[in-house]
Amino acid sequence: MADSDNKLVKYWKRNLLYLVVLLSIWFLVSYVFGIFLADSLNGIRIGGAKLGFWFAQQGSIYSFVILIFVYVWLMNRLDKEYDVHED
Amino acid sequence: MSVQTWTFIIVGLTFALYIGIAIWSRASSTKEFYVAGGGVHPIVNGMATAADWMSAASFISMAGLISFMGYDGGVYLMGWTGGYVLLALLLAPYLRKFGKFTVPDFIGDRYYSNIARTVAVVCAIIVSFTYVAGQMRGVGVVFSRFLEVPINTGVYFGMAIVFFYAVLGGMKGITYTQVAQYCVLIFAYMVPAIFISLSITGHAIPQLGFIGKVTDGSGTFLLDKLDQLNVELGFAEYMDGSKKMIDVFAITFALMVGTAGLPHVIVRFFTVPRVKDARLSAGWALLFIAILYTTAPAIAAFARTNLINTVSNRPYSEMPEWFKKWEVTALLGWVDKNNDGVIQYSKGTAIVGKGPVQEKENGVAVRGASGEVVVTNADPANPNELYIDQDIMVLANPEIAGLPAWVIALVAAGGLAAALSTAAGLLLVISTSLSHDLIKKQFRPDISEKAELWWARGGAAMAVMVAGYFGIHPPGFVAATVALAFGLAAASFFPAIILGIFDKRMNREGAISGMVVGITLMLYYMLKYKLNYFGGGTADDWWFGISPEGFGSVAMFVNMIISLVVSRLTAPPPADVQAIVEDIRIPRGAGEAQAH
Numbered sequence: 231m232a233d234s235d236n237k238l239v240k241y242w243k244r245n246l247l248y249l250v251v252l253l254s255i256w257f258l259v260s261y262v263f264g265i266f267l268a269d270s271l272n273g274i275r276i277g278g279a280k281l282g283f284w285f286a287q288q289g290s291i292y293s294f295v296i297l298i299f300v301y302v303w304l305m306n307r308l309d310k311e312y313d314v315h316e317d
Numbered sequence: 318m319s320v321q322t323w324t325f326i327i328v329g330l331t332f333a334l335y336i337g338i339a340i341w342s343r344a345s346s347t348k349e350f351y352v353a354g355g356g357v358h359p360i361v362n363g364m365a366t367a368a369d370w371m372s373a374a375s376f377i378s379m380a381g382l383i384s385f386m387g388y389d390g391g392v393y394l395m396g397w398t399g400g401y402v403l404l405a406l407l408l409a410p411y412l413r414k415f416g417k418f419t420v421p422d423f424i425g426d427r428y429y430s431n432i433a434r435t436v437a438v439v440c441a442i443i444v445s446f447t448y449v450a451g452q453m454r455g456v457g458v459v460f461s462r463f464l465e466v467p468i469n470t471g472v473y474f475g476m477a478i479v480f481f482y483a484v485l486g487g488m489k490g491i492t493y494t495q496v497a498q499y500c501v502l503i504f505a506y507m508v509p510a511i512f513i514s515l516s517i518t519g520h521a522i523p524q525l526g527f528i529g530k531v532t533d534g535s536g537t538f539l540l541d542k543l544d545q546l547n548v549e550l551g552f553a554e555y556m557d558g559s560k561k562m563i564d565v566f567a568i569t570f571a572l573m574v575g576t577a578g579l580p581h582v583i584v585r586f587f588t589v590p591r592v593k594d595a596r597l598s599a600g601w602a603l604l605f606i607a608i609l610y611t612t613a614p615a616i617a618a619f620a621r622t623n624l625i626n627t628v629s630n631r632p633y634s635e636m637p638e639w640f641k642k643w644e645v646t647a648l649l650g651w652v653d654k655n656n657d658g659v660i661q662y663s664k665g666t667a668i669v670g671k672g673p674v675q676e677k678e679n680g681v682a683v684r685g686a687s688g689e690v691v692v693t694n695a696d697p698a699n700p701n702e703l704y705i706d707q708d709i710m711v712l713a714n715p716e717i718a719g720l721p722a723w724v725i726a727l728v729a730a731g732g733l734a735a736a737l738s739t740a741a742g743l744l745l746v747i748s749t750s751l752s753h754d755l756i757k758k759q760f761r762p763d764i765s766e767k768a769e770l771w772w773a774r775g776g777a778a779m780a781v782m783v784a785g786y787f788g789i790h791p792p793g794f795v796a797a798t799v800a801l802a803f804g805l806a807a808a809s810f811f812p813a814i815i816l817g818i819f820d821k822r823m824n825r826e827g828a829i830s831g832m833v834v835g836i837t838l839m840l841y842y843m844l845k846y847k848l849n850y851f852g853g854g855t856a857d858d859w860w861f862g863i864s865p866e867g868f869g870s871v872a873m874f875v876n877m878i879i880s881l882v883v884s885r886l887t888a889p890p891p892a893d894v895q896a897i898v899e900d901i902r903i904p905r906g907a908g909e910a911q912a913h
Contacts, residue, residue: 242902249406256402260395265565268388272556277528278538283556286391287383287614288524291398291607298405298600305410306593314903316591 241312248304252297259285259293323726324463331501331730332478335737338497339482339490347769349489351418351587351749357492359594363601365492366585368499368738370397370576370602371609372448373455376502376735381710384617384624387547388558391614392565396572398603398610403577405599409586411818413595414901418587419746420580420810421754427817428825429894431759436832438754440809441580445743445750446783447802448581452740453788456733462646462712463729469789475737476785483741483748484777488588491741498734503608505731509715509724510612513619516718527615531622543618546625551664555621567867574873575803578811581742584749592904620710623717628703629662633687636660639716644690645682647673648706652695655702658687665699668692673704740784748776801843804869808835812876820881821898827884835876842868 263271268282276284309315357365375397383390415423420441425434453472460471482490507523514526518539531539543555553559560568576582585602586595627637633651643649650673651660668674673692676683683691692704712732715725752772757764764772809832816823816831844850846858847865856864863871889895900906 238899238903245902252406253402256399260399260569261566264391264395265562265569277525278530278540279528280540280556283388283391283540284528286388287394288527288611290395291611294398294402295600295604295607297402298596298603301406302593302596302600305596309593309904314905316593316904316906 237312238314241308241314244308245305248301248308252301256294256297260290264290318722320722320725321463321465323723324729327723327726327730328464328733331497331734334497335478335494336481338493339486342486342490342493347753347766347773348418349487351488351745351753351773356590357588359589359598360601361492361496362585362589362594362598364499364605365495365588366582366598366602367605368495368502368734369585369742370582370606370739371502371735372739373452373459373732373736375609375613376506377455377459377708377711377732379711380613380616380620380714381707382617383614384621384710385707386558387553387555389560389565390617391558392560392568392572394610394614396569397576398606399569400573400576401599401603401606403573404582404586405596405603407815407818408577408583409595409599410592410904411901412583412814413586413589414592414904414906415897416587418584418753419749420583420814421750422758423817424810424813424828425754425758427894427897428813428828429891430825430829433813433825433829433832434754434758436829437810437813438750440805440832440836441750441754442747444579444802444805445581445746446780446787449740449743449747449780449784450787452736452743453784455736456740457788458708459712459729459732459736463726472785472788475733475740475788476781479737479740479744480778480781483744483781484774487773487777488584488745491738491745492588494741495738498738499605502731502734502738503605505727505734506609506612508727509718509720510616510619512720512724513623513714513718514615517619517622523612523615523619527618539618539622543622546622546629550625550629550662555618561862563862564864564867567863567870569867571807571867571869571873572803574811575805575807575869578806578809578814579802580806580810581739581746584746585742616711616714620714620717623714624705624710625662627717628660630659632659633689634658637717639713642716643709643713647675648709649673650675650692650704651689652692652702652704653685653687653689654695654697654700656686660703661700662703663699663701665701666696667701667704669694669696672706744777744780744784747780748773751776751779801839801847804839804843804865804872805836807869808839808872808876812873812880816877816880818898818901820884821895822884822889823880824884824887824890826887827880827882830883831876831880834879835872838875839869839872842872 264286268286271282272280274281379393412423417423421434421437424437425431453475456475457468457471460466460474461468482494510523511521514520514523517531518526518529519532520526520529529539530536531542540556547555558565586598589595589598650668652667674694676691676693685691712728715728752769756772757769813828813832843865846854
């Protein structure tokens, strides 16, 4: 029992680590690039768009989609590693 | 064929499709009615979630809003998509593992309290009703403009359709109808966007046209040209904002957190078979949403450029057909302040109050010197002569760009699909709250499956009636309360759910006091600064410079802090509740979660 408890604690800690990393990126692409640093990033351009503006209206959304699929992949791997996956 | 004939054909075909699907997928058990039997494929669920989420506001209003706001419009784009990351990472998998039917189910069980459950039910119903009234209105507007029937007839028609498939099919019927509706709405959104992108920038992909060059031979980028046009007319540069940074941050955050806390979105993740499907399904949902949400800013930029080029400093006599058609609907109005017959468009309000007031004689609009519809409430304070409602930008965009009649009809069908799919999802939340959370869980726990299903159908039917009533007699505060819905969800549900999953020590006392204080604070701020109760106040009086739209983020943090403090000062939750928390953190065993 103690063993499996220990295993589940480790599983949960790794899950939390993934969340911290992924949510930091989530915060970075939207709030930092799209809002706080938008003015400084606007000096750089991607095509006709200023970079800060582009992150606020395009880049952050693309990043969000990628983030979720990366999370799905990481968690499926983790579930198998700790033998808590379904089926 | 005329636009109207095309509209009748396309709208008629899509409606026949929705009804056909409803008959094919009738619900026969409460589990099918509430969560479609819990067996929906993640991609299918992703599409249904996308249609559920994207409302008349996303389809009709958002691009127009952005085209007038420029950079500041980013708050909606980031706010309404970023919430899905929170949903996927922090909520969906755990709530799916928990395996009940509704958000109040989770709150009630996790906090071992019927008071907590009741607070959650009340919040769910308020949030959903505010939302659904706007959808019914949207249906009415599309009908009246494109089929030229009175708005109320349009609302009745929309009610009848939603009644049919929501009451009959429940979640099962709604899910498969929403898949069809997603296909209709995304097709209807993309076709004009691609046509217009090709004509302005030469790119077939609007997202590339957005950052591309205009094809007029000048070699300038579209967005640079737009910056320049905006500045010439006295507006802020398109790529620059005019809101305060702290407010942009607060609004974006409140919308994200509010999105993740909306009951009709969360409940969609109860419909997939496994925990891993819930995660994946959130990814698909956001991908399907992102197609529209990354196209919207492109449409906004195209529409703004087209609009300025078409109307600015041109005589009224040269205005195209669409200008005159929309003028009649009073969503567009021109007041010739200097009597030169030429349209001067610049920063500032063209008219006093909300919308043009038309001068009528025997019910017919009076025409002015240039043949324009006479508007009596001109604002003499500034030289701007043109009033444009933001909703026109998407609906009139195909006409402004001179696209064929069938494309214009398609946009009407898309707007209806967006409004109907969201309305149906919301009605289901309301009916489930009544039949499951109130009747079964609180008043008659021994109710039979069959009787509960009838209560659910009755609840849905009643909700359609109430929503229709609000659609026909829209309360003046609808616009204010839709923003309130997000703030409410952010200030109440989100912290209670997150803490319930991630903080094992969180108890009944903490969660209830947090929710009550969070909601009260949000309501107070909204009533004071949005509706002028408690002495009102202006933007200068806002706390930390945060607008009512963004205040949900403050209320959310207050909720969290109060919950944490109170929970540490009171008794920890019972052992069996702590075991629930342990259990929802691991995926295995979700399939065995109790059916009822």
